[in-house]
Every structure is written in structure tokens, then in C-alpha cells.
Amino acid sequence: MKSKFLFVGLLLSMSVMADNLSKYVDPRIGTGDHGHVFVGANVPFGMVNAGPTQIEQGWDWCSGYHESGKQIIGFAQMHLSGTGCGDLGDISLMPAYGDVEHSRKGLASDYRHETEVMIPGYYRVLLDRFSIQAEVTATERVALYRFTYPKGSNNARIIIDLENTVGDDTREARAIRIDDYTLMGYRRSAGWASDQMVYFCIRFSHPMHHWLSSGLDANYGEATFEVGPGDQILAKVAISPTSEANALINMNAEMPDFNFNAIADAACQAWDKQLGRIQATFRTERERTIFYTAMYHYMVAPQIWNDVTGDYMGCDFKVHRGADFTNLTTWSLWDTYRAAHPLATLIMPDRMRDYAHTMMNMYYEWGELPVWHLVSNDTYCMVGEPGVPVLADIILKGECNDIDAEKMYEAIKASMLPTEFAKNRRVPLRGKDYLAELGYLPYDGREGEVVGKSMEYYIAAWAAAQVAGKLGHKEDSVRFYNISQGYRKLWDARVKCMRALDMKGEFRPLPENFNPNRQTRDYTEGNPWQYTFLVPHDVKGLANLMGGDKALADHLDALLAADSDLGEGAAPDISGLVGQYAHGNEPSHHVLYMYNYVGQPRKTQKWVRYVMDELYTDQPAGLCGNEDVGQMSAWYILSALGLYQVEPCGGVYQLGSPIVEEAVIPVGEDKTFTIRTHGGSKEAVYVKKYVLNGKQLKGTTITHDQIMAGGVLDVYMTAK
Numbered sequence: 001m002k003s004k005f006l007f008v009g010l011l012l013s014m015s016v017m018a019d020n021l022s023k024y025v026d027p028r029i030g031t032g033d034h035g036h037v038f039v040g041a042n043v044p045f046g047m048v049n050a051g052p053t054q055i056e057q058g059w060d061w062c063s064g065y066h067e068s069g070k071q072i073i074g075f076a077q078m079h080l081s082g083t084g085c086g087d088l089g090d091i092s093l094m095p096a097y098g099d100v101e102h103s104r105k106g107l108a109s110d111y112r113h114e115t116e117v118m119i120p121g122y123y124r125v126l127l128d129r130f131s132i133q134a135e136v137t138a139t140e141r142v143a144l145y146r147f148t149y150p151k152g153s154n155n156a157r158i159i160i161d162l163e164n165t166v167g168d169d170t171r172e173a174r175a176i177r178i179d180d181y182t183l184m185g186y187r188r189s190a191g192w193a194s195d196q197m198v199y200f201c202i203r204f205s206h207p208m209h210h211w212l213s214s215g216l217d218a219n220y221g222e223a224t225f226e227v228g229p230g231d232q233i234l235a236k237v238a239i240s241p242t243s244e245a246n247a248l249i250n251m252n253a254e255m256p257d258f259n260f261n262a263i264a265d266a267a268c269q270a271w272d273k274q275l276g277r278i279q280a281t282f283r284t285e286r287e288r289t290i291f292y293t294a295m296y297h298y299m300v301a302p303q304i305w306n307d308v309t310g311d312y313m314g315c316d317f318k319v320h321r322g323a324d325f326t327n328l329t330t331w332s333l334w335d336t337y338r339a340a341h342p343l344a345t346l347i348m349p350d351r352m353r354d355y356a357h358t359m360m361n362m363y364y365e366w367g368e369l370p371v372w373h374l375v376s377n378d379t380y381c382m383v384g385e386p387g388v389p390v391l392a393d394i395i396l397k398g399e400c401n402d403i404d405a406e407k408m409y410e411a412i413k414a415s416m417l418p419t420e421f422a423k424n425r426r427v428p429l430r431g432k433d434y435l436a437e438l439g440y441l442p443y444d445g446r447e448g449e450v451v452g453k454s455m456e457y458y459i460a461a462w463a464a465a466q467v468a469g470k471l472g473h474k475e476d477s478v479r480f481y482n483i484s485q486g487y488r489k490l491w492d493a494r495v496k497c498m499r500a501l502d503m504k505g506e507f508r509p510l511p512e513n514f515n516p517n518r519q520t521r522d523y524t525e526g527n528p529w530q531y532t533f534l535v536p537h538d539v540k541g542l543a544n545l546m547g548g549d550k551a552l553a554d555h556l557d558a559l560l561a562a563d564s565d566l567g568e569g570a571a572p573d574i575s576g577l578v579g580q581y582a583h584g585n586e587p588s589h590h591v592l593y594m595y596n597y598v599g600q601p602r603k604t605q606k607w608v609r610y611v612m613d614e615l616y617t618d619q620p621a622g623l624c625g626n627e628d629v630g631q632m633s634a635w636y637i638l639s640a641l642g643l644y645q646v647e648p649c650g651g652v653y654q655l656g657s658p659i660v661e662e663a664v665i666p667v668g669e670d671k672t673f674t675i676r677t678h679g680g681s682k683e684a685v686y687v688k689k690y691v692l693n694g695k696q697l698k699g700t701t702i703t704h705d706q707i708m709a710g711g712v713l714d715v716y717m718t719a720k
Contacts, residue, residue: 020272021279024292027118030082030627032067032620034575034584037297037627038081039065040123041138043267044274044299045328047239049079050136050143051123053089053166055108059572062086064166067620071108072127074161075136077143077239078198081300082627083332084573085381086167087192087374091200093235094159095147097130102220104164120296121267137264139254140304142238146260149227156227158235160202162187163219168196175200175221180207183223184244193377197313198239201247205234205258234258241305241313241376253308274299277347278637280663283680287659289618291640294633298340301629302355305329305375313376315366325357331373332629333390334382334456335586338536340634341390342645346707347665349399356400356408359391363411367424380428383449383524384456388412392463393649396470397704409471412464416457416480432457439486443500443508443522450500451490452524452587455534458484462537463649487535491545496555497528517580518567525573526587527566529559529580536590536646539597549598556594560607576615576624578607583615584625589635590646593654596700602686604700605657608639609685612659641675642715643702651704655697657685658715671710683719690715 030037040051053076054061054069061069062083064076074092094100094107101107109129117124124135131150136143149156160183162173168191175185183202190196206225213221225233236258238251255263275295282288305327306312312327314320320327345352362370362378369387372379394400395408414421419433431447434440435457441450465480492499492507500508500522508522516528523531533556535542543552562579575584582588592611595603615624616636623632638644642658645651663675690697691714692706702713 020268021275021292022120022268022271024288025120025271025275025296026289026293026618027120027296028067028620029290029293029618029622030297030620031065033623034060034572034625035621035623035627036060036062036066036080036082036084037623038063038079038300039118040075040079041121041136041143041267042300043121043138043140043270045301045303046138046140047304048077048138048141048143049081049300049303050077050138050145050237051075051079052125053079053092053164055104057086057167059084059086061166062626064089067113070110072111072125073104073107073109073164074159075134075145076165077200077237079166080330080629081297082629082632084626084628085192085379087165087196088168089165090162090187090189090196090198091237091239092161092164093145093202093237094161095127095130095132095134095149095233096157096159097132097149097151098155100157100159102159102161102163107159107161107164119268120271122264135260137260137267139263139267141240141250141308142236142255144255144258144260144263145235145237146232147235148230148232151229155224156231156233157222157224158204158233160221160223161219165189165191167191168193170219173219175202175213175218177208177211177213183211183221184247186244192379192381193374194379195317195377196375198241198375199244199247200240201238201244201251203236203251205232234260240307242307242311242319246307246309246311250308271296271299278641278663278665280640281661282659283661286618287640290616290622291637291660293618294616294636297627298343298630298633298637301330301332302328302358303330315362315373315376315378317376318365320361323357323361326354327361328354328358329373329375330629331370331387332631333370333372333386334384335628335631336634337386337389337648338586338589338631338635339638339644340630341393343634343638345393345397345399345651345704346667349708352394352399353402356391356394356403359387360403360408360411363414367422367427368415368418369411380430383430383453385415385432385460386456388415388460389463389648392467393651395467396650405467405471409467409473412467413476416460416464435483435486438503438505439483440489440501442503444502448521449524451498451522451531452526454490455487455498455531456524458487458535459537459648461486462647466650484537485541487538487542488545495528496532496546498532498534499528515567517563517565519570519574524587525571525585526582527570527574527580529562530574530582530585530587533559533591533594534587537648539594539646543598553595553598553600553603556591556603559591573625578611582625583611584623584632586628586631589631590644593644593646593656596654601655601700604654605686608656609659612636612639613682642677642713653702653704653707655687655690655700655702657687657717665707667708667710673707673710674712675715676712677715677717680717681719684717686718686720688716688718
């Protein structure tokens with residue numbers, strides 16, 4: 001780490017590097033194993049994620065990059081980070097020398113990790129095949145490349161590749177020469193996002209010697225240049241969701257010149273500003289690196305999805321002009337409603353207006369709140385109604401007051417009960433008609449994964465009940481609360497697991513040798529062990545269902561002590577196993593904090609610290625599952641602070657075992673909330689007492705209002 005940053009200091013004029021938090025970020029964390037993180041240049045929440053795309057394809061290349069990859073085929077402007085599905089990789093540039101075959105294999109160049117430099121806002125690598133050094137930095141909507149060529153002649157070229165991406169297919173594309181320096185075009189594709197359109201404008205620092213393209217519908221083009229030995233060609237690439245003209249407007253607004261070092265410096269400072277939303281100190285460099293790298297990964301998304309003019313492409317595939325909020329995309333809500341969004345309400349309340357307006361406009365344009373929104377499409381990936389707890393949390397915490405709360409509640413009702421309230425009948429029901437009629441999704445109906453889907457709907461229904469209650473809709477509140485209690489119907493006391501029911505309310509027949517370790521078609525990326533605890537909204541109710549607090553505690557003990565064998569055919573997402581607790585996948589993320597509810601907080605403290613110490617590392621394989629667009633990182637950030645919001649909304653945080661020495665969070669004008677630990681060490685993972693503003697807390701909770709009021713939480717640690 002130290003040698004890397006000393007070397008980078010020679011490359012860039014980043015005068016603030018010595019003082020900023022970016023130097024603690026290691027973007028290599030999560031590039032190995034199954035982390036699927038983005039590698040390249042971006043700024044926080046930027047539309048552009050510009051970086052290398054490798055020739056290899058498959059599950060571990062969902063972001064286009066994996067530590068094991070051997071060849072690079074180009075540098076694309078859009079990449080996902082941490083997802084379990086692949087897409088994007090749009091508008092790729094590949095610097096080359098000499099004749100190159102226009103194909104995925106034909107473009108490929110070997111590279112070595114030793115020549116790579118990765119820091120927030122900047123990426124560099126040497127393409128061994130061409131002996132070309134490639135560098136990239138970025139603003140929110142524009143990438144800037146600097147290609148250094150080894151020798152001179154008009155054999156130097158940059159290939160525009162609109163064909164080879166990450167998991168999608170080109171429907172139509174074009175790149176047209178506007179003048180000697182400028183190209184414009186678009187790419188329309190089908191993949192995880194079924195109908196994606198992105199427009200671009202490319203401007204070079206040198207005039208094109210030739211522009212070679214096979215016509216208006218070409219998927220490839222070549223710009224050749226006259227260069228001398230060591231000459232550099234710079235290329236600005238702006239993108240837009242709405243038009244080529246707006247891509248040019250974005251470019252002129254954000255990057256009027258080619259001052260690479262200044263742009264890279266500004267990108268680093270943009271990261272430093274956002275990372276500074278939590279200013280923390282740690283006992284070890286390892287912990288600090290993991291923490292600030294988690295902050296970095298957490299701040300990739302949700303991403304900007306509008307132009308500097310405010311224009312954006314809506315879910316109705318119409319251009320909406322001049323929005324007065326920042327429209328966002330890349331909403332991995334099934335993952336992120338659990339920790340990433342509650343963390344945002346704490347450290348980024350200024351962004352909640354954009355979150356709320358984006359979600360509401362998706363509702364107006366399409367008919368329901370988003371499920372998994374990607375570049376104007378809802379992919380409907382994963383299950384449940386995860387947008388509901390996110391919007392409910394914003395409402396309950398009062399973090400978007402310029403939208404009528406009744407309007408937001410209308411969106412929640414339409415999303416939860418579409419047969420009654422949805423105005424757009426194109427919205428898929430996804431089993432919610434069964435939910436309204438039966439209180440669960442039956443396995444002999446038209447839906448699969450019925451336990452996973454039902455359990456997620458119960459969580460969303462509880463969130464809806466909280467909003468209805470706050471707004472005085474008592475009948476609705478009771479109705480949604482009753483739906484949220486449906487998990488009780490799925491409890492099969494014979495095997496102490498949540499199991500599927502049929503239309504008559506009878507359990508699926510038990511197999512002769514029932515094994516809760518085995519995933520079946522009734523569960524979503526999980527098995528009966530994991531889904532039995534997916535009741536974050538009513539932990540005490542679950543305890544009563546099981547036979548009391550001790551019964552739930554014993555069941556948690558059994559989960560953590562169970563055999564980790566999943567058998568054949570289990571989803572690879574079920575990872576990071578401690579017994580059958582699966583930290584690598586989101587349905588388990590609240591589970592360790594459930595000990596707090598049953599009077600055994602020391603076990604929460606022990607196991608949360610174990611996960612932080614053992615399942616997060618400062619190595620490429622430092623994540624035990626997909627990063628999932630910030631959720632894995634958010635769990636670590638909150639747990640490192642000693643907080644976690646188990647209930648899906650409302651602002652009651654369970655207290656755990658913080659690893660920070662001190663963390664300062666700005667929470668308003670001239671206000672901060674500070675967490676300080678006393679007597680902490682690798683062994684001292686238990687908490688003697690929590691003291692808020694000089695008064696010892698009773699119990700193991702703190703509220704959102706208490707945190708946002710500012711003050712100091714002192715946590716006294718012990719090894720015994």
C-alpha cells in the first residue's frame with residue numbers, strides 16, 4: 001500500500017494526497033473470490049464508471065474485471081460494482097498500434113498487475129501487446145483517457161468498440177465523425193436491462209488522421225493518429241441517457257479542457273470529501289484500510305442518471321426535461337434496504353431528497369416503486385417489495401419534507417396491493433394477489449421461491465404499517481401489520497423452520513430425510529436455516545413463536561454451530577458461512593444482532609466482531625460474497641461504528657461491538673455525533689457499558705433522533 005501511493009505521487013499532482021482519506025482506500029479489495037467490485041476511475045455516485053473490461057466472461061466478471069483475468073479488451077464507460085448479474089461495459093475505447101482484428105479476441109492485450117495503479121478517481125495499466133500506457137480519470141458524466149504510445153506513425157489508433165460488453169447484446173449502434181476531433185453516437189442493447197440506451201460524445205486532443213467505420217450501424221470504428229515516440233493522445237468520453245447533444249453539453253460543462261492531472265486531482269478530492277462523512281481512527285492500519293475501502297465501495301451507487309440540464313430517461317422511456325432533483329439508478333434494493341439505505345439516512349441525509357424524488361417519479365412513470373432499477377429499466381431481479389422499507393424509512397425519519405407524505409404512502413399502497421391501488425395494470429403482480437388473499441404465496445400457484453418471496457413481503461408490509469400508523473390510517477396500519485405476521489403461518493414446528501404452504505394452507509410434504517441445509521425451489525438464494533430468521537421486523541414475535549427468548553437464542557446457537565455443508569446445487573451466493581449463518585448473502589445480515597433482543601448481547605458482540613475480523617480482509621479476496629452495490633460494505637461500516645438497524649425502517653439501531661477508536665459523523669449544521677471506544681483491543685470485544693452524553697444507556701438500542709441530535713457515545717470495552 002505505502003509503495004503504491006508513493007509511486008502514484010510521482011505520477012499525479014495530487015497535492016492533498018498526504019492529508020486525505022483516499023490514501024487509505026485499496027480498490028483491489030473485492031477483486032478476487034466473488035466480490036465482483038468495479039475497478040477503474042469514477043467519482044462518488046457518478047454516472048461514469050470508466051475502466052478496463054477483461055476478455056474473460058462469466059459470473060466472476062459481472063463488473064468486467066476480476067483479479068484472475070489475464071487480458072483487457074478495452075476501457076468502457078459504464079460498469080456495475082458487486083452485483084450477481086452482469087451488464088453494461090458500454091462504449092469501449094481500446095488504444096492500439098498496427099492492424100487489429102475487430103473481435104473480442106482480436107482486441108485483447110495481456111497486462112500485468114505490477115503495472116496497474118488503482119486509487120480513487122484514477123486507474124493506470126500498461127497494455128503489453130502494444131506497449132501502450134493507458135490512464136483514466138473521471139468527472140460525474142465524463143471520462144478522460146491518456147494513452148501514451150511507444151513509437152510514431154499513423155499506425156497509432158483508438159478503436160471504438162460498441163459490440164463487446166459485459167453480458168448484453170447490441171441491438172443497434174453508431175459512431176459518426178462530427179469534425180477532426182469529435183465523434184458522436186449511441187448504443188442500444190438488451191441484457192439484464194432489457195432495453196438500454198446510452199448516448200456518447202468523444203473528443204480527442206489530436207486531430208484524427210483517418211476515421212474508419214463501416215457505416216451508420218457499425219459496431220466498431222477506428223480513429224488513427226500521427227504520433228511521435230512517447231506522444232500522448234487524450235480522449236474525453238461523455239455519456240448521456242437522453243441524447244448525443246446532451247452528451248456534448250455534459251462534456252462542455254464538466255470537462256472543457258484536457259488537463260488530466262487537474263481532473264484526477266479533483267476526482268481524488270471528490271472522494272476525500274465523501275469519505276469524510278465519517279472521520280474515524282482505528283487501532284490498526286488493516287482496520288482503517290478495510291473501513292475506508294468499504295466507504296469507497298459503498299459510494300459507487302445509486303448512480304446519477306440525468307444530464308447536467310436535469311434531463312433524464314424515465315421508466316416510461318420518455319425524456320423528462322429539467323428535473324430539479326438528481327435522478328438516480330442502480331438500485332440493488334433487495335440487498336441495500338437492509339443496511340446501505342439506513343446508513344445513508346445517517347451520513348447522507350442531504351441525498352435523501354434525491355432518493356425520494358427518484359423513487360416517486362419511478363412510481364409515477366411506471367406504477368410502482370422500484371425493485372432493481374438499472375438504466376431506466378426495472379429488471380425485477382430478486383424478490384419482495386424492497387423499495388417500500390427504503391421510502392418508509394425516509395418518511396419516518398422526516399428526511400424529505402417537500403413531497404407530501406400522503407403521496408409517498410399512495411406509492412407504498414400501490415406497490416404492496418396492486419390489485420386494489422395500482423394505476424398501471426402493466427405492473428407485474430409477482431404473487432401479491434396471493435398475499436392479499438391468503439397471506440402467503442402458495443407453492444402450488446404460479447410462483448416459485450414462495451418462502452423467500454413471502455418473507456420479504458412480510459417485511460415490506462410491516463414498513464407500510466408503520467407509515468400508515470404515522471399518518472393516522474389506523475385500518476390500513478392494522479391490515480398491513482396483519483399481513484406482516486404471515487410468517488407465523490410458515491413456521492413448521494415439526495422441523496423448526498419456515499416452509500412452503502399450498503393453496504389449502506398445508507405444508508409441502510416433508511421429504512423422508514429433511515435437511516435444512518439444502519436449498520430448494522421454495523427459497524431465494526438460501527435454505528430453511530437462513531430463512532427461518534428472516535423476521536427483522538418482529539424478533540420478539542419470532543421468539544414467542546419458537547417458545548420464548550431462550551428458544552430463539554438456542555436456535556441462533558444451533559445456526560452458528562450447524563454443519564456448513566450445503567450439498568449439491570446450492571446457489572453460489574450462499575457464502576461466508578459460519579455454520580449455516582451466511583454472511584455473504586443479505587438475508588443473514590441482521591441475524592447476529594438478534595441476540596440483543598433475547599438478553600444475550602455478549603453473543604452479538606462476539607459474533608459481529610468475529611465476522612468483521614475474519615470475513616472482511618485487506619486482500620483481493622477480502623469480501624466473502626458479492627459486494628452487492630454497497631450492502632456488504634455498509635454492514636461493515638455500521639458494525640465498525642457499533643450500530644445496526646435491524647427493523648427495516650424507523651430508526652431504532654441495535655448496539656454492537658465497535659472497532660473504531662473514535663468516529664465523528666457530521667449530523668447537521670455545527671453538530672456532530674462522536675463514537676469513542678475505551679479499552680478496546682483484539683481480545684476486548686465485549687461491552688461493559690454504553691454512555692450517551694454522560695448518561696449510561698439502559699439496554700442495547702439508540703435511536704436515529706438521538707444520533708442526529710449530536711453528542712458523544714462512549715463505549716467501554718472489556719475482554720471478559
